[in-house]
Amino acid sequence: MTRPTSRDVATAAGVSQATVSLVLGDKWRGRVSERTAGLVRDAATTLGYRPNLAARNLRLGTTRTALLVVPALTNEFFARVYTGAARIAAEHGFGVVLYPSPDGTGPARDPFASARAALDGVIASSMAADALHAIGGTDLPLVMLDSDPDTGHASAHINLAMADGMRQVTEHLLDLGHRRFLHLASAIDSWTFDVRAKALATHLGPHHTELRTVRAPLSVDGARTAMEAALATPGPDRPTAVICDDDILAAGACKAARRLGLRVPEDLSVTGFDDLALATAVEPELTTVHLPAERIGEQGMTALLAVLEGTPWTAPDLPVNLVVRDSSGPAPTP
Known part of the structure; x- marks a missing residue:
């Protein structure tokens, strides 16, 4: 026919x-x-x-395609970001090509012979920023997610209120009587994790507290190994609360506590960040900071559309909120 x-x-x-x-x-x-x-x-x-969209796009000099650059999709958070971005894109006749960095957060090979010819713009997570160097056409409009707004050549930034999230965590644990803290920090060198570390130190500063930092790979096994070493020596100086940069790290911390015979939260409170499905799959369920991942994707795509139309983009940081569950409780009595 x-x-x-x-x-x-x-x-x-x-x-x-x-x-x-x-x-x-x-x-x-x-x-x-x-x-x-x-x-x-x-x-x-x-x-x-x-x-015939291909012919129309050729006439207009546009592909109506955006590239979303994220770490490897072993983390559900970035799948949710994609879902939000794709939803807004579809409403405006755009497509979103998902480009996960094969090595997680490191550099990757150029997926296009010419990025300028294949794409209208790029949305990228700061955790996969190294992958951007492999993509040709660096003059493409760029929206950065969860990145330093004072650096780089991005056309727009979409950020979360990470510092406020850490404030909510510290206030919650301080109210429960905790004064000895361990920060289980991601070993990934990223602005978003730096913000969390600085906010933690700032909010604990006015109180008589102890804070120790241990870095771990962003995996359950990596976190478990790091925490077993950090908690192995019993004594009055052992932390009563572990604040983790991510729910995956928090799950590893809970495994380490169980292997050492510590009860969560009776002996050790554990908190996370992200509010992944994992947070309610572990036992006890995690107290964690909920990050609106789909909303980040939606706003990232909305910002890119605005940039493509020549409209300046500014927006306040997206709010985050602490979800209190069973992994946090009163500090143990000496």
């Missing part, structure tokens, strides 16, 4: 091909009557006409 053309639609609707282009390109208002636009749409539906 021959595929219907715009000329067929024009003939069926009794209008010119130019009118069909205006209506189906959603540029008819003020130039074509509502009745005529309805006739064109009805004719297109009846004939099963679909515009």
Whole structure:
């Protein structure tokens, strides 16, 4: 069966091909009557006409495609970011190509012969920033997620209120009587984790507390190994609360506590960040900071669309909130 053309639609609707282009390109208002636009749409539906998007994009010099650069998709958080970005993109006739860095957070090979020819813009997580160096066409519009707004050449930044999230964690644990803390920090060198570390030190500073930092790979086994070493020596100086940069690290911390015969939260409180599905899959369920991952993706795509239209983008940090569950409790009595 021959595929219907715009000329067929024009003939069926009794209008010119130019009118069909205006209506189906959603540029008819003020130039074509509502009745005529309805006739064109009805004719297109009846004939099963679909515009040749590739040809249209070639004429307009646009691909209507955005690249989302994230760490390897072993972390559900970034899958949620993609879901949010793709939802907004679809509403505006855009597609999103997902590009996970194969090595997690390190450099990656260029996926395109010419990024400028294949893409309209890029949305990238700061945790996969190294992968950006492999992508050609560095003059493409760039929206950075969870990154330092004072550095780089990004067209827009979408950030979370990470420092406020850490404030909520520390206030919660301080109210429970904890004064000896261990920060289980991600070994990944990233601005977002630096913000958490600085906020933790700032909010504990005015109180008579002890804070020790241990770094671990962003994996359950890596966190468990680091925590077993950190908690192996019993005594009055052992921390009563572990504040983790991520739910995955928190899960490893809970495993380490159990292997050492420590009860969570009776002997050791543990908190996370992200509020992944993992947070309610472990036992006890994790007290953690909920990060609105889909909202980050939605706002990232919205910002890129604004940039492509030449509109400056500014927005406050997205709010985060502490979800209190069973992994945190009162500090143990000496």
